[in-house]
Amino acid sequence: MAFQFNFSIENTEESRLEALEDEKPQQELVQESLILLDKQESLAEKRNDMSSEENMFNQELLSEMPAQVADHSSLSKSHDVTLPEKYSCPAAAKAHNVPKDVGKILGSKVVEKLPGLYHINISVVKAELPNYTHGDNILTKSISSHSDLITGVYEGGLKIWECTFDLMDYFSEAKVQFAHKVVLDLGCGAGLLGITALKGNAERVHFQDYNGVVIEEITLPNILVNCICPSGDSEGITGPSLVQLQETDFNQDLISKCKFFSGEWSGFSKLLLNSVTPFAKYDLIITSETVYNPDYYEALHDTLSKLLKANGCVYVAGKAHYFGCGGGVLLFQEFVKKKNVFNSRSVKIIDKGLKRFIIELVFKNPS
Template sequence: MPFQFNFSIEENAENELETLGDTALQLGSAQGSLNADGSTEKSKEVSAERVVHQESLCAGEATPKTADPVANHSPDKSQFQVLPKEQACFKVAKEHSIPEDVSKVLENKVIEVVQGLYYVNISVVEMNLTDGSHEEDIVSKSISSHSDLITGIYEGGLKIWECTFDLIDYLSETEIQFINKTVLDLGCGAGLLGILALKGKAEKVHFQDYNSTVIDEITLPNVVANCGGGGGDDGGISEPPSKRQKKTDFIPALMSKCRFFSGEWTEFSQLMLSSNKSLSKYDLILTSETIYNPEYYSALHDTVSKLLNKNGRIYLASKVHYFGVGGGVHIFEKFIEERNVFRTRTVKVIDEGLARYIIEMAFKSSI
């Protein structure tokens, strides 16, 4: 059952942040938890999709051209109606500060649970943003444009795309180690991949999305909801009380582990490399459904090549092809091969309808 957060952080929040990984995250199979009846629906060029509470994730959103707006399925990023570049303004990167009272980021948010993780009900967030009060106004623009992508304006971060769950499954199945690692959730959206790393005792996790609205209204609240209390001692999820006592020590604990950024990838990498704060390059970069548009490949390649540790790894989840945009696994791998900086390896294929891939990338010079 969904419930609403409107509380301050409890006394033991800092300890909970430090011990997030003490108990196993109950991930299981995304297909099992999200589509319990095993049912699927297909259109001619749309992959079988997973049930992820469509009423909360997608209600009221502009959908891809072939999507059924009332179907109980997760969004399918294989087909897009992408608007042209007119009026596109690529966003300068910036770091988002964590509010002094972190409980405020959960006010008026309805919290639900998927695969053992808290996430904010996105349709409620969207309803609160339709008045155009936020400077980006991406919800109204998306609705009026009937598009999930508006180049240079909105890049789809208000949805949880199905390949995210593929990558969560893979990281769980293979027991990828996050302990003491520095992790970047690139194109993070809801931030579920980075939250998974936090639960795995990562030393630091940074979250990046194109849109500042996504960071403020989706990513940061999700991190606070998962890291600020509510987890049971057995690693399960328990409904938190309606009010909790504020714990000011939680702020430096959260800030020591997490940083949040918005903006275009090239701008983001420049910000990180020019920052006064010491930058430890990332041991792991996690990214899902970010290679849909070949026009972004150069920026993505240059960003990860500058920010990845020399022995680091990138785990990328993608569909084999994105209709209407032209990107996909094979064209991206060809691009990577031509650049001759990274080696790629397909580590998992989900062959359901339109195939989905998990790709591992590493520097060719790495051991």
């Protein structure tokens, strides 16, 4: 089987918008972020409705762009990026078990290759999800309408986002050590960050995504295909061959290190902290492209502060600003600063198109 990359993160209108935004001075971006932060706080009671001020802010940004870019109606349906729709029906948190019939999980999947790991072709999964009987109807609607986000319903797990690769590169460059650590891949999507930790000999790796269907159809299959024993040839295996895989074809030691969760962050942290089984907090929490919506900052910050060990570390990868959502790394850092719980520092800046950042969070007063 010939492997090929099938990511849709470069050829999108989003990339064009980001290139234009990069022309703005850094100070101007910070000022805009601070203004938006104040607006978000003053309208906290109206979070279910997009504020007129935020909408005006985004319209002003778009008005500075060429008409063919600013006109939302001109965004082609062939691209898988649109401004988010807004709903309010948070997903309940739950744990997902690894089914015994692992071959069935991989049966209809197509495996592709990345340096050092494998992944399931997401486009193939997307094509099948409209007929997925256990999925959320609104999720399949988002696929058919090429929408990357439906706030509070679908949070982008069916796409591998650009900053995921930034963080994977940083792990390699900085020689981040996962050995003997308990790791959480928060907002995991395809789970590539957690798989990197797993292959780095982490003691345990937990994967969390907003949507259960993402965990079941993307994350879990990705972990399984990366846990195929050396005797199994994962290169060139497609549907019919994957169905024939037995439990003995997988590295059970690696699989046993993993747990899977879905649901919104507040419910997820409560699920862990109120569990009958004693919960050991995480040495390392890794997350990519999860700071796009300021409405989620409170829940995100609360989850990080409750689930991280006293001497633990958080790595957050994200863009300077997210069009249509109002958030971004700069805004999130200001939010963190006001909370006065974590020290935050940028450990890497990717200055291509719209600036992308990797930031590190550690407790100010470990206890």
